Amino acid sequence: MYLKMAKRVLFETDKRLLWKLIYNMGFKGALSVHRHKLRLRQGQVFPPFLYVSVINSCNLRCQGCWVDVAHKQQTISPDAFHQLVREAKAVGNVFFGIVGGEPFMHPHLLDMLAEHPDCYFQIFTNGHFLTPERAKRLWQLGNVTPLVSVEGTEIVSDERRGRAGVLNKTMQGIHNALDAGVFTGVCTSLCRTNIDDLLREEWIDRLIELGVMYTWFHVYRPMGPNPNPDLCLTADQAVRARKFVVEMRAKKPIVIVDAYHDGEGKALCPAANGISHHINPWGGIEPCPIVQFSKESIHATGADPRPLKEKFLRSGFLADFRKLAAETTRGCIVLERPDLLKTLVEAHGAKDATARQTALQELAAMRVRTSQYNPTAEIPEKNPFYRLAKRLFFNDFGVYAGHDHTRTAAPGVLTGK
Numbered sequence: 001m002y003l004k005m006a007k008r009v010l011f012e013t014d015k016r017l018l019w020k021l022i023y024n025m026g027f028k029g030a031l032s033v034h035r036h037k038l039r040l041r042q043g044q045v046f047p048p049f050l051y052v053s054v055i056n057s058c059n060l061r062c063q064g065c066w067v068d069v070a071h072k073q074q075t076i077s078p079d080a081f082h083q084l085v086r087e088a089k090a091v092g093n094v095f096f097g098i099v100g101g102e103p104f105m106h107p108h109l110l111d112m113l114a115e116h117p118d119c120y121f122q123i124f125t126n127g128h129f130l131t132p133e134r135a136k137r138l139w140q141l142g143n144v145t146p147l148v149s150v151e152g153t154e155i156v157s158d159e160r161r162g163r164a165g166v167l168n169k170t171m172q173g174i175h176n177a178l179d180a181g182v183f184t185g186v187c188t189s190l191c192r193t194n195i196d197d198l199l200r201e202e203w204i205d206r207l208i209e210l211g212v213m214y215t216w217f218h219v220y221r222p223m224g225p226n227p228n229p230d231l232c233l234t235a236d237q238a239v240r241a242r243k244f245v246v247e248m249r250a251k252k253p254i255v256i257v258d259a260y261h262d263g264e265g266k267a268l269c270p271a272a273n274g275i276s277h278h279i280n281p282w283g284g285i286e287p288c289p290i291v292q293f294s295k296e297s298i299h300a301t302g303a304d305p306r307p308l309k310e311k312f313l314r315s316g317f318l319a320d321f322r323k324l325a326a327e328t329t330r331g332c333i334v335l336e337r338p339d340l341l342k343t344l345v346e347a348h349g350a351k352d353a354t355a356r357q358t359a360l361q362e363l364a365a366m367r368v369r370t371s372q373y374n375p376t377a378e379i380p381e382k383n384p385f386y387r388l389a390k391r392l393f394f395n396d397f398g399v400y401a402g403h404d405h406t407r408t409a410a411p412g413v414l415t416g417k
Contacts, residue, residue: 004253012211014181020142021183025120028094033393035092036275040397045274045322046312050088051097051289052279054081054109056355058102060126061162062151064231066224066290067101068355074281081112084279084298085119087308094119099289101281104129110137113144122147124187126161127173135180147185147216148174152194160193178211185257186212190241191220191231199244204252214255217241221335222369223290225358235370239377250382260331263390265378267371269332272325273399277318284353285311287321290334291341292359293350317348326399331373338366373405 009018032048039046054076058069076084085096096119103109103123113121120143127148138144150170151160157167177184186207188198197203199217207215219238222229233241242261249256259270270276271288278286284294295317298308312318324344325333333341342363344350352359381387 001251001253008208008213008253013183013213014139017139017142017181017183021120021145024094024118024143028118029120030393032092032094033275037397040274040399044313045319046091046093046309047274047277048093049095049097049270049276050084050093050279051099051276052076052081052084053099053101053281053289054103054112055101055106056281057105058100058126059105059128059163060102060166063160063162064220064222064224064226064228066221066292069101071355074355075106076279076281076283078108078112080283080299082115084308085116089116089119091309096121097276098123099278100124102126102129104134110134110141110144114141117141117143119143121145122185124149125173126166127170127177128166130173130176132176132180135176135182138177138182139180145183145185146173146177147187148177149187149189150174150198151188152197156193156197160191174210174212184212185214185216185255187216187218187257189218189220190233190237192233192237193231195233195237195241199241201248201252204248204254208252208254212254214257216257216259217245219260219372221290221332222366223334223362225356225362227362227366229367229369232369235374238370238372239374239379242372242377242379246379246382249386260372261379261390262395263381263387265380266396267330267373267378268396268400269325269330272322272333273395273397274322275394275397277312280353282353284351285315285318286353287318287325291321292353293317293345294353295348295350317344317350320344320348322399327403329371329373329405330375330396330400331371334366335369335371336373337368338363375405 036048056068057073098121102125104125123144123146125146125148130146148170151157154167158164190199219233220231222232245256245258260267262268278289279298280286283298285296286292286294296311296315324340328340329336
């Protein structure tokens with residue numbers, strides 16, 4: 001597998017783009033995580049990786065979407081984006097996940113990214129706007145990778161995404177990016193209707209054959225005004241997904257991303273350990289994309305003129321969220337203890353950051369569900385490179401130390417009932 005992966009890197013990648021990835025995302029990203037660990041020792045948190053929703057609009061209507069895609073369009077302006085990136089770079093950050101809505105619907109997206117060649121950007125997209133012209137622009141930039149979401153077969157994709165002909169348009173976008181020589185990934189939000197089709201070795205083989213260099217299996221989160229809880233994975237399916245990822249990482253010449261486990265197979269939350277937080281299209285600073293409440297904004301106003309660094313370091317809401325999440329579970333507090341999160345939001349008077357203004361009611365209506373935390377089924381990495389990389393750059397950074405989460409987890413969390 002290692003020789004096959006080396007062969008793919010040597011013969012299937014554009015060397016200029018590969019260098020951008022290795023230097024901007026790899027070397028400088030590792031330094032950013034190192035600075036994060038040093039800050040943690042001083043009780044300070046500024047996430048080394050920021051996810052930025054640049055727009056709320058989307059051409060699709062996916063089941064369980066928590067973004068206000070049908071409301072009045074809101075975008076982050078180029079000036080606000082540049083200020084955000086500059087202030088984050090001053091703290092050592094270089095990686096930004098670009099999300100939405102559909103990011104390519106932002107009229108200035110690629111021009112905004114072009115202003116920051118010393119950073120690395122990952123665009124989460126449905127692929128429908130990845131035309132040959134845009135793909136060529138991505139190649140010219142060199143420091144941008146599209147992560148294209150595929151949600152199942154033709155029938156399942158249309159049902160999941162609320163439109164007809166979705167899969168063909170998505171696959172065409174993937175082909176356009178690959179034909180342009182762009183470093184391209186494919187992701188899936190695993191749920192009950194697509195797990196049997198896409199959590200398969202044959203699907204991994206097809207991605208490799210296409211030339212896709214990395215993939216990411218998210219887990220469906222029942223959030224938003226229409227959460228569609230029937231799509232949620234069972235506890236057994238979640239374990240199956242983790243086992244599949246570990247097996248394929250040790251077997252297939254393709255990078256497989258996993259954001260919810262350390263190298264020993266223990267669950268973690270990227271917001272609880274402070275490695276990532278989220279910026280919404282209005283500029284609100286949120287713990288993560290599905291926690292749609294904020295106290296601070298990236299915009300400097302008369303009421304809060306502080307620079308971005310101070311807003312992160314001095315945010316009582318973010319600090320208390322991380323503390324509560326770490327003390328409650330190694331998994332997702334939103335799913336396992338929405339009641340505690342609601343109490344926290346109310347105690348801080350955090351603003352509902354949605355256009356629909358119903359996030360608190362949605363949180364109150366949630367029932368306890370399983371997340372990635374399952375201490376009876378922890379599956380360590382088999383691939384030694386993944387295991388080493390996670391030990392160095394992606395672990396809990398000690399935030400869970402001293403907490404017995406088996407006793408604090410809500411009823412049903414460990415059993416999936």
